[in-house]
Amino acid sequence: MEQDQVSDNDFPTPSEFFLSVAMYEPYKWNDASFDKVLDLSKFTGSIDTYCVECKDRSLFVAEYPPISAVREDFHAKIQKPFICVIEAKCSRVKQHIACYVFRIHEKDGVTKIGQYPSAADAAKQELKNYRKVLNEEHQKGYTKALGLFSHGVGAGSIVYLRKIFEHLVEEAYQEARKDEVWMSTHGEAYPTLKMANKVATLEDFLPSDLVQHPRLYGFLSQGLHGRSEEECLKLFPMLRLAIEFILSQKLERLNAKQRREELEKLLNSTQA
Ligand SMILES: [Zn+2]
Numbered sequence: 001m002e003q004d005q006v007s008d009n010d011f012p013t014p015s016e017f018f019l020s021v022a023m024y025e026p027y028k029w030n031d032a033s034f035d036k037v038l039d040l041s042k043f044t045g046s047i048d049t050y051c052v053e054c055k056d057r058s059l060f061v062a063e064y065p066p067i068s069a070v071r072e073d074f075h076a077k078i079q080k081p082f083i084c085v086i087e088a089k090c091s092r093v094k095q096h097i098a099c100y101v102f103r104i105h106e107k108d109g110v111t112k113i114g115q116y117p118s119a120a121d122a123a124k125q126e127l128k129n130y131r132k133v134l135n136e137e138h139q140k141g142y143t144k145a146l147g148l149f150s151h152g153v154g155a156g157s158i159v160y161l162r163k164i165f166e167h168l169v170e171e172a173y174q175e176a177r178k179d180e181v182w183m184s185t186h187g188e189a190y191p192t193l194k195m196a197n198k199v200a201t202l203e204d205f206l207p208s209d210l211v212q213h214p215r216l217y218g219f220l221s222q223g224l225h226g227r228s229e230e231e232c233l234k235l236f237p238m239l240r241l242a243i244e245f246i247l248s249q250k251l252e253r254l255n256a257k258q259r260r261e262e263l264e265k266l267l268n269s270t271q272a
Helices: 014-019 034-041 071-077 119-130 136-150 154-176 180-187 195-201 214-222 229-271
Strands: 045-051 056-062 082-090 097-105 109-116
Touching: 014 034, 014 045, 014 097, 014 109, 034 071, 034 082, 034 097, 045 082, 045 097, 045 119, 119 136, 119 229, 136 154, 136 229, 154 180, 154 195, 154 229, 180 195, 195 214, 214 229
Parallel strands: none
Antiparallel strands: 045 056, 056 082, 082 097, 097 109
């Protein structure tokens, strides 16, 4: 039975509200998820994100909760829209601040209405990691996608991610073509296949977690026309994860290859 009601598991945690939730999207809570709203409004602890000033990943610490109201008082407070500001200090330099602003309203739910660093800035950290396995054009696309998504732009942000995803599948295909066994089984049919089936044939060349979720690619091959903004916003985090899966696997393989080569070099030099 499908219901619109948000279960406790679907309601974002404070960390998700800071780091992955789009702005201007209201999240309504129910009785089961109300504690998460309280957790957010009283947040203290650490936030792991990019520091614009350090130009590196940092741990930001929020020492003081934005409000100290007890449950009943909090209920009273949010009868009118309540603006909740969470400020955290960079653990390297206390003057570096990360800041997240939420509008909390009993009727409308929780809406993120501001953040610093921006989602695009925060993405720079991830991109630093993936620079070795993603070309510059797609790095820019990735940053743009995250920036658009964080401002609640659904279809626009998906377009960039889809390009990256297709590029990565194409790379896997180019690798597969060098494999004789693969070529004799799939080579001929591949160009005519839909995205979901393409991904399935590339199971040895893509992360296994990906291949098991054909619904995602079904969505991609149907195109974005006629898709609502809301559907696109829902698809975005899945597609982003799918891309990160592929990139981190590529990176792992590249690092392993480099270590192997390094080792061989050392072994050869000691033999001499
Ligand atoms: Zn810093």
